Amino acid sequence: MKRSFVAFAEHVTRATRSIPPVRPPYKNMLKDPSKKYRAFQPPKMQSRKWPDNTITKAPRWLSTDLRDGNQSLPDPMSVEQKKEYFHKLVGMGFKEIEVSFPSASQTDFDFTRYAVENAPDDVSIQALVQSREHLIRRTVESLTGAKRATIHTYLATSDMFREIVFNMSQEQAIAKAVEATKLVRKLTKDDPSQQATRWSYEFSPECFSDTPPEFALQICEAVKQAWEPTVDNPIIFNLPATIEVATPNVYADLIEYFSTHISEREKVCISTHNHNDRGCAVAATELGLLAGADRVEGCIFGNGERTGNVDIVTVGLNMYTQGISPNLDFSDMTSIREVVERCNKIPVPQRAPYGGDLVVCAFSGSHQDAIKKGFALQEKKKAQGIEDPLWRIPYLPLDPKDIGRDYEAVIRVNSQSGKGGAAWVILRSLGLDLPKSMQVEFSKAVQDNADALGRELKADEITSVLKKHYNYNNEACRDIELMEYDVQKFGSERRVLAGKVKINGQIVSIEGTGNGPISSLVDAFSKLLNVRFAVSNYTEHSLGSGSSTQAASYVSMTYNTTDGKAYKWGIGVSEDVGDSSVEAIFSCINNIVRSGDVALPEISK
Ligand SMILES: [Zn+2]
Known part of the structure; x- marks a missing residue:
């Protein structure tokens, strides 16, 4: 009643005077940005298969939290924090973990040694190194004795990076990549004293998303020939969107082109590494998987340079809600978040998919009502002895219990909430199933309290409103x-x-x-x-x-x-x-x- 009167009053006021249209000042932004920014020119694809594909199984995962993630932190992790994070990743089921840039500092070298000595036998420790001899030697040294290890080299291949940053021709780039690969090979899998380790090799043409696709293919063919991978232990070609430059479908086109043109495909593992500059890293990763990628690199909750790496929690649980096990255990989301927040010293946003505080909560009355009906139907079926394990709750794509979250937090009550929300809280906390007409009256009392306080009411506050208002017992x-x-x-x-x-x-x-x-x-x-x-x-x-x-x-x-x-x-x-x-x-x-x-x-x- 009060609201409709306000709306009416505004309508009357507006009708009696004329308000000129707003002309934005464009103080900093250009009205025509086309001279300063050019649209990305995607390669022409004759035909593409990926739009008809679906994701049917989990990829190989690589966590780069301790490397890409850590190097981009305002306040990098301490050794103790890196250890805690490392064990959490192992506990979640990561089999490939990039731990550092061991040739860059003694701390990184020492931590690589720690990871090598504490990794389970089936976990491969990965280290990043520039394509330079003394750095490669130091990196191999840091990984010596590991059960499984991966050396990761990279080289600028995009026109902009080659020309502006490195001043290198395409031929020079290929020669350098081959030389580095041969050196890694000599120091690892070809060295008789290094046979206790299963050595793998990863090469990243950077920035792949901005590299002419024919050249990315050409340099990777040369690197593959130098490494001579096997079907059992394929070479990893990491195809990074180091900078996200186009819509995710363009990335998928590039992955499909690479996947269908590289020779000896069975000896190649295609890895994605998406940054989130345009906010599409998850989408690009998923389309990359449709297009043939076998492996995903990323960070828990998407930490990393600038806007971050792809968030592995989102990619993994997106699969899970489609009925596909990601082969990563997110059962205890609260403790995963605690470790990540403590070590990164960056809070997880409240709206972060799956892990954010507010993502399993409903405030609006109609949402709460729908969720309640979903749960009620589930309980009714259970009471009738009908076994239906299928999850069908409106507004909740994932059962919060699967990631260790409570139903109690699902329905929260503020001044926007309808009668269903407060009644739900009472049902959950006191077991009282208030009659419908009583719910209407009670929700009014709750809303008055929430309005007076100007905030959401906690469950115990709602129960005390009930006890007071209805003189409970x-x-x-x-x-x-x-x-x-x-x-x-x-x-x-x-x-x-x-x-x-x-x-x-x-x-x-x-x-x-x-x-x-x-x-x-x-x-x-x-x-x-x-x-x-x-x-x-x-x-x-x-x-x-x-x-x-x-x-x-x-x-x-x-x-x-x-x-x-x-x-x-x-x-x-x-x-x-x-x-x-x-x-x-x-x-x-x-x-x-x-x-x-x-x-x-x-x-x-
Ligand atoms: Zn990166």
């Missing part, structure tokens, strides 16, 4: 207290109730008649307070299970005031269903008295 006020009562039967229809109540410390006798105990008690109150009460709604349900089962009763009573008809609710909970309904009536009567609508009788002391 007469806990909030007891102006009239029941001392004792007895109901006598007269024939099949007539009941007479006689009892004693305490009003302001004085014992008063009451008596009423009706066709049952409830109606005779209501009649007794009508006489006592000289107001005609009528029960307008009564429901009950059991609470808890086994020997601790209780009954919950809800009653609303109508009565006349000088302003017309009014009603109030009461709640009673007791081990005995008769007692719980009597408690509910007392709770309701006390509510009515407390509201001031009905006065207590004068008792002579």
Whole structure:
């Protein structure tokens, strides 16, 4: 009512004066950016297959949190933090972990040694190195003795990087990449003293997303020939979108071109490495997988240079919600987040997919209602003994329990929430299934509280609003207290109730008649307070299970005031269903008295 009046008032105000259209000043942005920024020219693809593909299995994963992620932190991880992070990654099931740039510093070298000495046998430790001899030697040294190790070299191949940063021709680039590869080979898999390690090799043409596709292919063919991979231990060609320059479909085209043109495809593992400059890293990675990629490099919650690397949590759980195991364990999302936030010293955004605080919460009334209906149907089926494991809950693509999150957090209540939200909280916290018309009234009380506080109400605040507002089990006020009562039967229809109540410390006798105990008690109150009460709604349900089962009763009573008809609710909970309904009536009567609508009788002391 209040809102529609405000909208009407605004409409009237606007209609009576004319507001000129806004002309944005374009203080910094160019009105025509086409001279400064040129659209990326994607290579022409004759035909593409990837749009018809689907993701059917998990890729190989490489975590680069400790390398790409760590090198981009304002405050890099301490050695202790790197260790904690490393063990978390192993615990989640990562089999390939890029741990450092060991030739860059003694700290990185020492940590690589730690990882080599503490990695399970099936985990490959990967280290990055520039294509320079003394750095390669130092890197191989850092990995010596590992069960599995991967040396990762890279070279600028994009026109811009070759020309501006490195001043190198395409031929020079190929020669340098081949030379580095041969050196790594000589120092690792060809060295008889290095046979205890399963050596793998990764090469990154950088920045692949901006490299002419024919040249990326040409340099990788040369590197492959120099390394001579096997089907058992394929060479890894990492094809990084070091800078994301185009829409994800262009990246997929480039991956498909590479995948379908590289020779001896069975001896090649195509790896994606997407940065998130345009905010499309997840999409580009997924389209890359459709286009033939076998492996995904990224970071937990997407840490990394600038806008970060692709977020492995999102890519992995996207697969999971399609029924595909990512082969990574995100069961304990809270502890994963804690480790990541503690070590990175960067908070995970509240809206981060899957892991963010707010992503399994619903505030809006219609969303809450839909979610509640989804859960109710699930529980109904369960009660009927129907086994249906399929997850079908509106607005929740993932069962929060699968990643260790609570249902209690799913529905949250602020001033925008409808009746369903507050009722859900009461159902979850007190087990009380409030009748529909009571929910409407209760949600109004909750909204008033949320509005007054100007914030969301916590679950315990909502339960205390209920207890106070409805005089839950007469806990909030007891102006009239029941001392004792007895109901006598007269024939099949007539009941007479006689009892004693305490009003302001004085014992008063009451008596009423009706066709049952409830109606005779209501009649007794009508006489006592000289107001005609009528029960307008009564429901009950059991609470808890086994020997601790209780009954919950809800009653609303109508009565006349000088302003017309009014009603109030009461709640009673007791081990005995008769007692719980009597408690509910007392709770309701006390509510009515407390509201001031009905006065207590004068008792002579
Ligand atoms: Zn990167």
